[in-house]
Amino acid sequence: MGIAIAAAIAVFTGIGAGIGIGMATSKAVESVARQPEAANDINKALLLGSALAEATAIYGLVIAILIILFFR
Amino acid sequence: MITVENLPEKLMEELQPHIAFTIPLLEGIAVPQSIAVTWLIMLILVIPSMAVTRHLKTVPTGAQNYAELVVGFINGFVKGTVGQEWRVFAPFLGTLALYLSLANTISIFGFKPPTKDLNVTTALSIMSITAVIAASIRFKGLKGWLKHFSEPLPFILPMNILELFIRPLSLCMRLFGNILGSFIIMELIYQVIPLALPAILSIYFDIFDGLIQMAVFVFLTTLYIKEAIE
Numbered sequence: 001m002g003i004a005i006a007a008a009i010a011v012f013t014g015i016g017a018g019i020g021i022g023m024a025t026s027k028a029v030e031s032v033a034r035q036p037e038a039a040n041d042i043n044k045a046l047l048l049g050s051a052l053a054e055a056t057a058i059y060g061l062v063i064a065i066l067i068i069l070f071f072r
Numbered sequence: 073m074i075t076v077e078n079l080p081e082k083l084m085e086e087l088q089p090h091i092a093f094t095i096p097l098l099e100g101i102a103v104p105q106s107i108a109v110t111w112l113i114m115l116i117l118v119i120p121s122m123a124v125t126r127h128l129k130t131v132p133t134g135a136q137n138y139a140e141l142v143v144g145f146i147n148g149f150v151k152g153t154v155g156q157e158w159r160v161f162a163p164f165l166g167t168l169a170l171y172l173s174l175a176n177t178i179s180i181f182g183f184k185p186p187t188k189d190l191n192v193t194t195a196l197s198i199m200s201i202t203a204v205i206a207a208s209i210r211f212k213g214l215k216g217w218l219k220h221f222s223e224p225l226p227f228i229l230p231m232n233i234l235e236l237f238i239r240p241l242s243l244c245m246r247l248f249g250n251i252l253g254s255f256i257i258m259e260l261i262y263q264v265i266p267l268a269l270p271a272i273l274s275i276y277f278d279i280f281d282g283l284i285q286m287a288v289f290v291f292l293t294t295l296y297i298k299e300a301i302e
Contacts, residue, residue: 044153048295051288055242058249065083065252072080 007067013060020053086252089189106186113174113186142170153294154301157211161297164203168196169290176251176282180274185282187251190244197244200293201236208300243292250285254278 028046032039089104124139132140146166151158172187179185186192208217221232254277261270 040152044291047288047291051246051292055246058246058253061249061253062245068080069084069087 003067003071006071007064010060010064010067014057017054017057020056021050024049024053083256086188086255087190089191090184104189104191105184106189106192109178109183109186110175110192112183113171113178116174117170150294153291154298157301160210161203161207161294165290165294165297168200168293169286172196172247172286172289173283176286177279179255179282180278185251185255187247187285188255190248193244193248194240196247196289197240200243200289200296201240203293204239204296204300205236207297211301239296243289247285247289250281254281 024046028042031042035042089106091102091104093103093108095101095103120135121139124135129136143166146169147158147162150162150165154161175185175187175192177185187196205217208220212220222229223232258270258274258277261273
């Protein structure tokens with residue numbers, strides 16, 4: 001039971017990634033609407049930013065899996 | 073099947089490399105599943121490529137059109153990001169993109185995706201960081217490469233050396249974690265609602281997520297290369 005709760009807490013990192021990617025996407029949509037000709041550059045920056053923000057969520061997942069595996 | 077009770081055992085089992093078959097040579101060479109699926113992907117990619125590029129024509133017809141479309145797209149992407157020196161890197165990055173896009177989405181045909189194996193993603197990320205270092209040495213010289221560690225400020229040196237290890241680590245963990253995560257989620261959904269819903273969600277988790285991760289991996293590698301050679 002304790003292990004399950006610990007793993008669940010580790011997965012809370014997803015909150016940060018979700019908020020981060022959401023903010024990045026909303027700003028990207030705004031800037032594409034304002035400057036459609038720069039859409040390509042904005043897309044690249046958005047993809048990079050999302051990948052980096054999402055990495056935290058993945059680390060949370062990896063740590064949750066490690067907790068389940070090594071503290072059972 | 074994954075259930076709540078046997079989750080740790082199943083997870084451990086999924087993380088182990090499965091042996092697909094054993095080649096009866098010497099003492100028997102065990103071939104892991106990820107290697108076997110990679111060979112299959114190589115077959116899928118290499119045979120049509122050879123068939124299409126057999127008799128190249130100046131004015132393309134039939135299948136050559138599609139091949140040129142793919143190659144042109146990859147070349148255009150690398151040209152747009154790396155800039156002038158794109159020609160050296162386009163083949164490597166294109167192969168990476170083609171392999172990863174098949175490897176990440178092959179689970180829809182019932183195969184285990186090779187990128188779910190940590191060994192495969194580690195090898196891929198070591199390959200990309202080697203390409204980045206090699207590109208840097210090739211275009212800036214050994215001295216220029218060593219010098220870039222102390223730029224922009226000398227006391228940032230430890231950070232720059234750490235970056236050499238953090239980049240491949242995060243590349244490999246990102247790909248592995250995403251593919252494994254979507255695999256676990258799909259297994260749990262099959263467990264709860266085995267009808268209709270998995271088909272819809274598998275479009276997102278198997279196809280969309282796999283292609284996004286392919287794009288991220290290739291894009292980050294391209295970006296690192298661009299940063300390394302300028």
